[in-house]
Amino acid sequence: MTPPLIKLNQVSKKYLNQTALTNITFQLTKSGIYGVIGPNGSGKTTLLKIMAGLLRSSKGTVEIMEKPVTRLSSQHIAFLSEADSLYSFQTVNQMVDFCHNVMPDFSKDKALNMIQSLNIEKDKKIKHLSKGNRARVKIVLTLSRQVPVLLMDEPLSGLDPLVREDILRMIVMNVDVEEQILVLSTHEVSEVEPFLDHVIFMKNGTCLLEKSVEQLREEKGQSVVEAMREVLS
Amino acid sequence: MWLALVKKEWQESTFRFLVCLALLTIVYVFIYTMMATATPLVVFIGVVVVLLHVFYLFLTLLASLIKEWKEHTSHLWMNLPVPGWKLLSAKVAIGFSQFMILIIYGMVAVDIMLQKLINLSFAGSGIDYTESLNIGLNLYRELSPWIVLMISQGALQLGLAALFIFVFSKVIRPFGWLIAIIITFAANHLLSAVKNTEGYQTITQWVPLLDGQQVHEKVAIHLLQPVEAELNEQIIQTIYLGQVVAEVLFILVVFWMITWLFDQKAEL
Amino acid sequence: MGLKFDHNRPIYIQLMEYLYGQICRSEMKPGEKLPSVRELAVKVGVNPNTVSRTYMEMERTHIVVTKRGQGTFVTEDAKTIQELRKTIADQQIDDFIVMMNQVGLSNEEISQLMLEKLKKRREEKE
Known part of the structure; x- marks a missing residue:
């Protein structure tokens, strides 16, 4: 059996006066696309940031490739933030060059091809791009990293349907589902449903179910949306 | 890799740097034009402005880090597959380069002011200060590398303090910054105590670079009243290569500790 | 898409x-x-x-x-495709018969209905 790429063992996260995650245990061993699904405030973002080594768990352990996760695990993990996390003063070209120079795993060709196919103006500064194009560029940069783990926090939220379609298409075209793990969080299930291999349901900071999506359909005749209703209610 | 980070920091901070440069230019021009009317006070202000450069690195590093978090670029920055020392040293390198440009600019400005002062005293009536001013100017030029060195050392230490305070505020929440400030003061206190021990002094006092006694004599003979001279003797001390090496080592060790905290413990 | x-x-x-x-x-x-x-x-x-x-x-x-x-x-292999066609048809017809039985139609009635339906379609085409 292949060792788990990502392993969470009884992970809890407390902020000053509130609990974000309680006792989460799961292992992601197989490559493919995982959906972290749950309502707003269920701890999805915290979970992803903890998996990325950008937050420390208050209790429990998180391991990536059999090593405790820290910020330096970023050599195996590309994290896509929901926020506008790009340097607004850089042009698209400069941003690509920056990533190319700073990230050893970054494929410049891949990035430039994607940007070309999306018709994004390369000489424009990030801050002058439309919101949709900023989101597109952000996804391009994440997908251009050849790393075993991709974590995307709400990659679709707040974007119009055309942008969402582009993003899903880029994910399908560029994620190597046989080699990479992609974990994406979302509260809009129906749109990503056909793209998921596995689902992780979250509610109030706990993980309720981790299951293969096709298994869900085969064994229970349930769609993810139905399973979600059952699990989260 | 590191150069790409430096370039990004340069792009990020250019505006801030240019604003500083513009403000300083205004101050220097103001002093220069006001010199004829309110001489001593105004030159004194010029010297103070140069001394204030010691805070530049501290402020620009804090500004850069706070902006990184405020604009959420930290989500990308922290996820860069690059060791923390590269990320942080890129910021320090740019901040320090800008500091050097500003301090040299300031030193030149003071030089020009002193020259004008000499010209003014020629023209002015009353007692002629020309001779002592000339000596002062020469002394200033002779000592300027050391003045820059001293201010640089202070600036670097404060810069490290800024890094430490910020990183610690991301390690312990809330009030990590407050704890960090307390630790900084305590460490500083401890350090000066160590520096005053004979042990430290015997270890570091090798290869004198600047003879404090000579400097003191020059300054005292030409420029100062006896009381001031006594005070002055305590300020101007011999600088040893050993001390410089010790300072550099100290800075490197502290920097390494900060990068360890940053890589292992800091949170988004 | x-x-x-x-x-x-x-x-x-x-x-x-x-x-x-x-x-x-x-x-x-x-x-x-x-x-x-x-x-x-x-x-x-x-x-x-x-x-x-x-x-x-x-x-x-x-x-x-x-x-x-x-x-x-x-x-x-044309034979394999032919078999596939047959398998799908069999499956569909089985399902269809079960469903018709469920609404109370006998097998004779189903066959009758089918013939009528097919005849009608043929006429419509002509």
């Missing part, structure tokens, strides 16, 4: 049915190359793993053949 899927049933099966339909109607000819896993995933809007699984299932039933390094092709 995309086909409409019934999310209550495994998508790989629905995708298989979709492709079988194309093969049986000869929209995809014997020996024709199927799109690559990724191409088809993008085209119909599903996870590439799902397409891989579909191809694997289709290979198991010999409807398609994977040639190493070249891709996946529709079988050139």
